[in-house]
Amino acid sequence: EADIYQTPRYLVIGTGKKITLECSQTMGHDKMYWYQQDPGMELHLIHYSYGVNSTEKGDLSSESTVSRIRTEHFPLTLESARPSHTSQYLCASTGIAGEVQDTQYFGPGTRLTVL
Amino acid sequence: KNQVEQSPQSLIILEGKNCTLQCNYTVSPFSNLRWYKQDTGRGPVSLTIMTFSENTKSNGRYTATLDADTKQSSLHITASQLSDSASYICVVSDRGSTLGRLYFGRGTQLTVWP
Numbered sequence: 001e002a003d004i005y006q007t008p009r010y011l012v013i014g015t016g017k018k019i020t021l022e023c024s025q026t027m028g029h030d031k032m033y034w035y036q037q038d039p040g041m042e043l044h045l046i047h048y049s050y051g052v053n054s055t056e057k058g059d060l061s062s063e064s065t066v067s068r069i070r071t072e073h074f075p076l077t078l079e080s081a082r083p084s085h086t087s088q089y090l091c092a093s094t095g096i097a098g099e100v101q102d103t104q105y106f107g108p109g110t111r112l113t114v115l
Numbered sequence: 116k117n118q119v120e121q122s123p124q125s126l127i128i129l130e131g132k133n134c135t136l137q138c139n140y141t142v143s144p145f146s147n148l149r150w151y152k153q154d155t156g157r158g159p160v161s162l163t164i165m166t167f168s169e170n171t172k173s174n175g176r177y178t179a180t181l182d183a184d185t186k187q188s189s190l191h192i193t194a195s196q197l198s199d200s201a202s203y204i205c206v207v208s209d210r211g212s213t214l215g216r217l218y219f220g221r222g223t224q225l226t227v228w229p
Contacts, residue, residue, distance in 0.1 A: 004158075042119075042219040043159075043204075090158050103149070104217070106158030 003027050006091050006107035013081055014115050021076045021110045023091030031094040032074040033104065036060060036087050043090065049074055081114045088112075117142040119207050121220035129228050132195055136223045138188040138205030146208040150179050150190045153202045153222065162190070162203075192225075200227045 004025040013019055025032065030051045035043040035058075045058030049068040063085070064078050074093075078085055091107040119140045128134050140148070147166045151159035163172045163179040165188070172179045176199075178191045192199055202222040209216045 040124075040221060040224075042221045044219075045217070092158070103161050103164060106160070108158050109156070111156070 004091065004093055004105050004107040006089075006110050008110060009108060010111045010113075012113045012115065015080075015082055017081050017114075019078050019081055019112070021089055021091075021112070023074045023076070023107055024072050025074075025093045025105070025107075026072060027093060027095070027105070028071065029093035029095055029105075030071065032068070033092045033094075034058070034064075034066060034074070034076050035090040035092065036062070037090055037109075038087055047076065081112075083114050086112060086114050117207075117209065117218050119205055119218045119220040121203075121205050121223050123223060124221070125224040125226070127226045127228060128195055130195060130197060134192050134195060134225065136190045136192075136203050136205075136225070138190070138220055140186050140188070140205070140207045140218070142186075142207040142209050142218050144209060145183060145186075148179075148181055148188050148208075149206045150177070150188075151204040151206060153204055155201070159204055195225075195227045197227050197229060200225060 007022045032049045034047040036046050037043045044060035046060050046062040047066040049055045055066050064076050066076050088109050090109045092104040122137045149164045150162045153159040162177050163174050165172050165181045167183050176193045181188045202224050204222040205220040207218045
């Protein structure tokens with residue numbers, strides 16, 4: 001099993017709250033990703049990072065922001081949560097250059113519910 | 116438009132039976148195709164990965180095939196077990212470099228009954 005962790009696993013909050021979803025990996029991976037997944041739907045890339053101080057927006061427009069101050073840590077923040085943000089958020093990382101085929105290793109996910 | 120389509124959307128089989136899941140893609144240029152298993156409430160875990168030159172790859176009771184000409188892949192599960200109940204996701208990459216873009220299918224939800 002991959003050494004990539006997400007906290008919290010489940011979160012129920014009220015509208016307007018600021019939240020931060022944590023993601024950490026201990027594999028020394030340079031590249032990290034955040035995906036959003038709704039039931040029965042495909043994963044959508046919302047943010048990615050290719051290294052420290054590097055962050056980019058993904059394909060799916062998101063009101064969240066990310067930071068990459070340390071290699072192992074890639075938190076996602078919602079300044080003001082809304083019911084439309086209710087979803088499963090998956091963090092992933094990819095091995096260093098040279099690792100076969102850049103397989104993404106996923107964390108267990110955070111199930112966010114905004115009331 | 117680059118897409119990955121999976122079928123069936125859901126499947127129920129009895130324990131011990133075999134099954135085959137399908138994946139059709141229009142991603143171009145093609146780099147590689149992965150099958151992931153996602154248990155309920157968990158993140159996806161890689162099962163197999165195939166490049167353009169490979170047409171079969173096995174991982175225990177899982178066997179994936181790839182036909183790059185017809186842009187089709189299948190995942191065959193042999194002698195199913197209750198623990199095989201999960202969503203199986205087909206993922207296609209359009210480049211082999213570190214900038215490779217991934218295209219995800221919606222998954223096939225497999226349920227194995229005792």
